Amino acid sequence: MKKKFILCLGIIMFFFNNSGSANYEKNFFDLNIEGISGETINFRDFKNKVVLVVNTASYCGFTKQYEDLQNLWVKYNKKGLIVLGVPSNSFNQEKKKNSEVKEFCEVNFNITFPLTVITEVKGKNAHELFKWAKANHGNSAVPKWNFHKILINKEGKIEETFSSFTKPLSNKIVNKINSIL
DSSP states (O other), X not given: OHHHHHHHHHHHHHHHOOSOOOXXXXXXXXXXXXXXXXXXXXXXXXXXXXXXXXXXXXXXXXXXXXXXXXXXXXXXXXXXXXXEEEEOOTTSOSOXXXXXXXXXXXXXXXXXXXXXXXXXXXXXXXXXXXHHHHHHHOGXXXXXXXXXXXXXXXXXXXXXXXXXXXOTTSHHHHHHHHHHO
């Protein structure tokens, strides 16, 4: 009876585990994405670094977070942090052209961290990066809104995810970055 209970409990825990299988057949460094200027951003170039992936948008209430993302980039880039902005219109709050996004970020926030082309971040048309994140970390890795953050550790695995409400310079994010740098 005790063995059946433990087996049933194990099966239930397996089905309700929200963090995905985390088998990591690929890690983050096996992926790439197109940069906002048309170049390929190979994530293998980020090996042994910590990467904060943030889906961004120009017309969002959280757009002011660009300023904190830039400050995070300036403060921690030499220590091994990459901030990667992924403009997305998945929530209908992004400009239509990559050139407009690039200009908006540079003019309004002096963004110097890498930006990608406008990219789908959820659903069946999501970029491979976001499908990989969901497969390996579960639904908490799927952006629920703009400025969702996925923190990748030096091994190319998801360390933690943060909601749009968590500011880039919050103690929660900064402490986690410091602990894995």
